[in-house]
Amino acid sequence: MSSLEQLKQTFFDECSEALQQIELGLSDIRADTGTEETINAVFRSVHSVKGGAGIFGFEGLVKFAHIFETVLDAMRSGKLAAAQDIVDTLLRANDVLTDLIAMSRSGESIPSDFGADCRTALEQILKSNAGGQPEDDNEPAPAEFEGLDFVPVRAEQFDGSDGGEAEREYRILFRPKPELLKNANEPLFILRELRKLGTLDLVVEADRLPPLSELEPDRPYLGWVGALRTTADKKQIEEVFEFVTGDCELEITAVDTDAGAGDGDPRADAVGAAGAAAMEPAPAAEAEVLQPTPPQAATNAGADTNGAVPLSPAPAPKSTAAAATTTRVELEKIDRVVNMVGELVIAQAMLGQVVHSLPEHLSGRLVQVLDEVVHHTRELKDSVMSMRAQQVNAVFQRMPRLVRELGAKTGKKVRLEISGENTEVDRSIIEHLGDPLTHIIRNSIDHGIESPADRITAGKSEEGTIRLSAEHRGGRIVIEIRDDGAGINSERVLTKARERRLVSADAVLNDDEINNLIFLPGFSTAETVSDISGRGVGMDVVRRNIQEVGGRISLKSERGRGMTIQLALPLTLAVMDGMVIRVGQETYVMPMSAIVECLRPPGSDIHNLIGTPGMLKLRGNLVPLVQLRDLLDIGSSASSSEERVVIISDAGEGTRFGIVVDELCGHQQVVVKSIEASYGSVPGIAGATILGNGRVAFILDVEKLSDIASSQNIEAGVARLAKAEPKAATAAA
Amino acid sequence: MPIAAVLKVLVVDDQNSVRQMTRMTLEQIGIRHVHEAENGRDAMETAALQPLDLIISDYNMPEMDGLALLRAVRGHPAARKVPFILLTGRGDRELVVKAAQAGANNYLIKPFTPEVLRQKIEQVMGKLS
Numbered sequence: 132m133s134s135l136e137q138l139k140q141t142f143f144d145e146c147s148e149a150l151q152q153i154e155l156g157l158s159d160i161r162a163d164t165g166t167e168e169t170i171n172a173v174f175r176s177v178h179s180v181k182g183g184a185g186i187f188g189f190e191g192l193v194k195f196a197h198i199f200e201t202v203l204d205a206m207r208s209g210k211l212a213a214a215q216d217i218v219d220t221l222l223r224a225n226d227v228l229t230d231l232i233a234m235s236r237s238g239e240s241i242p243s244d245f246g247a248d249c250r251t252a253l254e255q256i257l258k259s260n261a262g263g264q265p266e267d268d269n270e271p272a273p274a275e276f277e278g279l280d281f282v283p284v285r286a287e288q289f290d291g292s293d294g295g296e297a298e299r300e301y302r303i304l305f306r307p308k309p310e311l312l313k314n315a316n317e318p319l320f321i322l323r324e325l326r327k328l329g330t331l332d333l334v335v336e337a338d339r340l341p342p343l344s345e346l347e348p349d350r351p352y353l354g355w356v357g358a359l360r361t362t363a364d365k366k367q368i369e370e371v372f373e374f375v376t377g378d379c380e381l382e383i384t385a386v387d388t389d390a391g392a393g394d395g396d397p398r399a400d401a402v403g404a405a406g407a408a409a410m411e412p413a414p415a416a417e418a419e420v421l422q423p424t425p426p427q428a429a430t431n432a433g434a435d436t437n438g439a440v441p442l443s444p445a446p447a448p449k450s451t452a453a454a455a456t457t458t459r460v461e462l463e464k465i466d467r468v469v470n471m472v473g474e475l476v477i478a479q480a481m482l483g484q485v486v487h488s489l490p491e492h493l494s495g496r497l498v499q500v501l502d503e504v505v506h507h508t509r510e511l512k513d514s515v516m517s518m519r520a521q522q523v524n525a526v527f528q529r530m531p532r533l534v535r536e537l538g539a540k541t542g543k544k545v546r547l548e549i550s551g552e553n554t555e556v557d558r559s560i561i562e563h564l565g566d567p568l569t570h571i572i573r574n575s576i577d578h579g580i581e582s583p584a585d586r587i588t589a590g591k592s593e594e595g596t597i598r599l600s601a602e603h604r605g606g607r608i609v610i611e612i613r614d615d616g617a618g619i620n621s622e623r624v625l626t627k628a629r630e631r632r633l634v635s636a637d638a639v640l641n642d643d644e645i646n647n648l649i650f651l652p653g654f655s656t657a658e659t660v661s662d663i664s665g666r667g668v669g670m671d672v673v674r675r676n677i678q679e680v681g682g683r684i685s686l687k688s689e690r691g692r693g694m695t696i697q698l699a700l701p702l703t704l705a706v707m708d709g710m711v712i713r714v715g716q717e718t719y720v721m722p723m724s725a726i727v728e729c730l731r732p733p734g735s736d737i738h739n740l741i742g743t744p745g746m747l748k749l750r751g752n753l754v755p756l757v758q759l760r761d762l763l764d765i766g767s768s769a770s771s772s773e774e775r776v777v778i779i780s781d782a783g784e785g786t787r788f789g790i791v792v793d794e795l796c797g798h799q800q801v802v803v804k805s806i807e808a809s810y811g812s813v814p815g816i817a818g819a820t821i822l823g824n825g826r827v828a829f830i831l832d833v834e835k836l837s838d839i840a841s842s843q844n845i846e847a848g849v850a851r852l853a854k855a856e857p858k859a860a861t862a863a864a
Numbered sequence: 865m866p867i868a869a870v871l872k873v874l875v876v877d878d879q880n881s882v883r884q885m886t887r888m889t890l891e892q893i894g895i896r897h898v899h900e901a902e903n904g905r906d907a908m909e910t911a912a913l914q915p916l917d918l919i920i921s922d923y924n925m926p927e928m929d930g931l932a933l934l935r936a937v938r939g940h941p942a943a944r945k946v947p948f949i950l951l952t953g954r955g956d957r958e959l960v961v962k963a964a965q966a967g968a969n970n971y972l973i974k975p976f977t978p979e980v981l982r983q984k985i986e987q988v989m990g991k992l993s
Contacts, residue, residue: 134888142881175924179879182924182953185975186885273973274980276957283987284969286947327915327942363941459880 142183143236144459149176150232151528153225158531158549161218170213174203180228184235191241192231198253199224211260220252226532298329298360301368304382306336306354311378318351324371329361358386462558465519469705472508472515473802476706479508480799480823516703520555523601523610526564527552530572530599537576544583544594545576551601556608557703563680564610564700567673571612571696572597574670579616579694589691591615608702613695619688621645627654646688650674678834681707681724683781707803709830711796711822712778715765718828719792720801720820725833727779727787729795744840747777747789754779756789757840763815780833788837799823803830815839868894868992872914875900876907876921876933877951882974886920886951892978893985894992904928908936911943918989920972922951923959931959931966938967947988 156173159165181196202221205211227246234241275281303325307318325331336354346352359368368383375381483505486497527549534547580586580595587593598613621642628634628648640648648654652671677684682700701707701724709720710729736748737756745756756777759765777789801820806813806829817832873895877883880902887898899916901907903925911919919937923930930950937943947969952959960971969988972981986992 134884138881138884138888141884142879145879145881172926175926178924178953179882182922182974183879183881186882188975273954274976274983276960276971276973279957279960281960281964281971283984284947284967285987286945286969286989329941361941367941 139187141459142187143232145183146180146232149180150225150229151524152176153228154222154528154531157218157222157225160213161215161222162548170203170207174200174207177203177228180232189235191243191245192228192235195224195228195231195246195250198250198257199228202253202256205257205260211256217256217260220249220256222531222535223249224253226535229532298362300386301359301361301365302356302382302384302386303333303359303368304354304356304380305372306380307351307375308378308380309350311375312349312351314375314378316375316378318353318355321371321375322355325359325368328363328368328371329359331357331359333357354380460518462519465515468515469519472512473705473804475508476512476800476802477821477823479504481821481825484823484825512706516557516706517555519558520702521558521561522553522555523561523564523608524552525558525561526568527599527601529565530568533569533572534576534597537573541576542582543576543580545580546594546596548596548598549600550598554601554603554608556700557705559705560608560680560700560703563676563682564698567676567684567698568599568610568612570670570673572599575612575614575616575694579614579618581617585617589617603702604699607699610698610700611695612698613693615693618690618692618694619646619649619686621688621690624648642688646686649686650684681722683724705803706800707830708798709801709820710778710798711828712759712776712792713794713796714759714763714792717763717765718796718822718826719759720799720822720828720830721778721780721790721833722817722830723798725780727781729776729778731774731776744791749779749789754787754789755840756791757836758791759836760791760793762836762840780837788840790833790836801828801830865991865993866917866989869896871895871917871989871992872897872899873918873920874898874907874910874916876902876904876919876925876930878902878922878925878927882922889976889978889981890920893982895985904930904933904936907933908940908943911937911946912940916943916946918947918949918985920949920951923953923956923963931962934963934966934968949984949988 153173153176156165156169156176159169160173177196177200181193181200184190184192184196199221202211202217202224206213206217211217224246227249231241231246234245305318305321307316311318322331322333333355334357336356337352339354340346340352361368365383365385369376372379372381479501483501486494486501489497530549531547534545537543538545575597576595580597581589581591583593586595596615598611600613601608601610603609625634625640625645625648628645628651629636631654633648633651633654634640649670650673652669654669654671674684677698677700680700682698685697685699686694687697688694708723710723710726712719712721730749732747732749738746738748738753740746744758744761746753747756748754775791775793776795777791778795779787779789781787799822801822803818804820806816806819815832815835816829817835818830819827820830822828873890875883875886875890875898877886883900883902887900890898899910899914901910904921905928907919907921908928910916919933921930921933928936934948934950937946937948948967949970949972950960950963950968951972951974952963954973956973960968963971970984972984976984982992
């Protein structure tokens with residue numbers, strides 16, 4: 132890739148950030164939660180897009196960004212009020228801008244009338260509200276502003292005396308001692324620093340320089356005396372020598388050049404320090420901005436001079452502060468570090484096993500050191516993972532547009548409220564979030580939120596609300612999509628499920644169980660199949676997507692009040708919480724996320740049905756059992772049936788089953804290694820890991836295991852809910 | 865006559881792509897020592913740490929904008945004589961007037977060609993060789 136191409140990519144990456152800022156900012160303004168800085172930030176973002184687009188020659192993009200920016204400028208300068216309809220147009224403009232950027236990025240030619248409606252709307256706003264037209268921006272940039280009275284200032288004429296600060300002269304004596312060189316300081320650098328403060332006139336004292344034959348190269352023989360004319364105060368001069376005080380002879384004395392200023396006597400020290408502030412002639416109007424102040428202070432100072440008061444006491448600049456101190460690193464490099472840390476975790480676990488197997492008199496001190504190592508490895512792992520983490524905003528930011536467009540299409544009024552968008556999660560998880568989230572929100576708008584008329588009849592506000600939130604909870608990220616729509620109509624769901632023979636006609640289900648039926652393959656209750664959702668791709672796909680990354684989906688619905696869908700996902704895919712289990716001589720790891728509970732049931736609770744591996748009577752319900760030993764074809768198991776442990780697992784589809792194993796060996800964090808990459812996909816096995824004892828253990832794919840088990844069981848006559856007749860499934864699709 | 869190859873220039877812009885593009889354009893006219901800063905605050909730190917021959921700064925930046933940077937530079941004992949060229953958009957006429965008052969040596973309208981860049985720098989520094 133040429134460097135120009137690379138720069139273009141950088142530009143487009145910046146555009147994505149800018150678009151996000153614009154979207155967030157405009158949403159804040161629309162919800163009236165913005166501050167004065169919000170509109171400025173939005174303006175700046177559009178301006179940046181325009182500036183970059185100009186430089187890289189994306190004319191269509193420049194044109195549109197220009198008019199967008201002009202409207203924002205009018206709003207920022209107070210000429211244009213942030214009325215709802217105007218902000219809505221601006222949001223639409225952001226959508227157009229997003230498309231234009233995408234087209235520019237992919238190299239598509241932009242149709243000349245693309246976004247013409249929106250452009251006209253923006254022009255209309257300018258014409259009727261701000262009383263002006265944007266200047267035409269089609270000409271190439273001029274070198275000068277025509278008719279502007281600006282004379283470039285030559286550097287040498289430019290004496291810099293506009294600050295009006297008086298120069299003072301200091302006498303400097305600087306004789307490095309041998310320690311100075313030993314401490315790796317370089318007198319030359321110090322002198323160069325000194326010269327930056329003003330006019331430096333130094334004479335070398337070479338009298339201590341020995342004959343060449345006696346010269347030791349690591350001893351400083353030279354000293355310097357001279358004068359420094361500077362506006363800097365004594366403290367600033369002393370700062371230059373900050374790292375060598377004690378390692379040199381140093382005298383800095385103010386020389387009395389003007390009457391009344393300084394005195395050159397021993398009191399000069401005191402004057403230098405205490406008088407420093409007083410001697411700075413503060414150019415009154417600029418005093419605050421002159422010093423590089425922290426951003427907060429600078430912003431406030433700026434706001435004050437404009438005579439405006441910030442809306443809230445401390446408006447934290449949300450994402451601007453975060454964006455300012457980042458650096459771009461290739462993903463591949465981070466992935467490599469993640470892998471190496473994975474190896475380290477394994478090696479450390481192995482070391483742990485070795486150490487703990489030593490006799491105590493040998494292991495005592497080792498254990499202590501090992502604890503340190505364990506501690507640091509964990510921190511290292513966490514920080515590396517956090518490096519690869521991304522804010523869920525990467526996905527959330529796509530949703531406002533979706534909601535807007537679907538709202539317009541269905542004629543429903545929907546407001547989207549987003550919170551927790553800064554919650555971080557590994558990017559591998561982020562990649563798996565987009566589709567499910569889009570689908571759930573589509574569903575909410577299509578089937579959940581009622582039409583404005585229906586809402587009013589139901590005594591609700593005309594506008595429906597969807598709340599999208601994310602938070603960390605118990606080592607997972609929990610994403611919640613809550614709407615205040617009609618909720619699930621349980622009777623209709625049950626009727627549909629019976630029609631499609633997804634449940635038997637006489638099954639008695641509670642509301643929760645009924646609601647969960649919508650996760651069954653081929654289920655769709657929409658009366659008419661719209662082009663928004665309900666085209667065969669149902670909630671079952673959503674659930675499968677979430678489960679594929681070790682997540683869980685749950686649903687709560689309140690008839691007439693709305694519905695909440697909760698996604699709980701692991702924070703990363705590279706490291707996972709696992710339960711180490713033993714069957715016969717084999718060791719496996721089961722993802723903790725798939726385990727509901729573990730128990731050792733008395734033999735009387737296990738009922739042997741002919742042709743099945745048995746059913747467990749658990750709190751009044753019968754749970755089908757799976758013999759891992761048989762399923763994976765492992766030789767005879769050593770333990771008696773009394774000692775066996777049953778792991779109750781949630782295989783999805785609302786059903787639970789028990790996996791019979793010989794022993795639980797413990798809970799441990801494991802590094803997931805793909806076996807697909809080097810071997811191939813094995814049904815029932817999700818991956819592999821290396822345990823502390825150095826042995827490789829397979830990680831079980833619990834959902835797949837349940838599929839395998841049930842297909843074996845079907846022959847034995849155990850009907851399962853999930854296996855709907857193919858005919859019914861096609862009909863639903 | 866300043867020698868382009870030894871000039872130390874600080875480019876300030878919050879957009880990495882624009883900084884890189886400016887750097888490339890500077891390189892095209894023979895200027896090879898280019899420092900970068902992504903806002904006024906970082907720029908001030910750089911300017912205070914080393915002698916610079918020229919600062920080329922964008923106006924629109926979070927943290928500390930171009931004008932605030934210019935004022936800070938002009939108020940800094942070590943950096944106050946460093947020539948300053950403000951990058952502007954084509955609509956920023958009034959900004960240039962403000963910049964002139966604050967002590968800018970020149971302005972440069974984005975996007976610019978290497979020729980215009982050279983012309984603007986030479987107006988300030990004298991003919992480059």
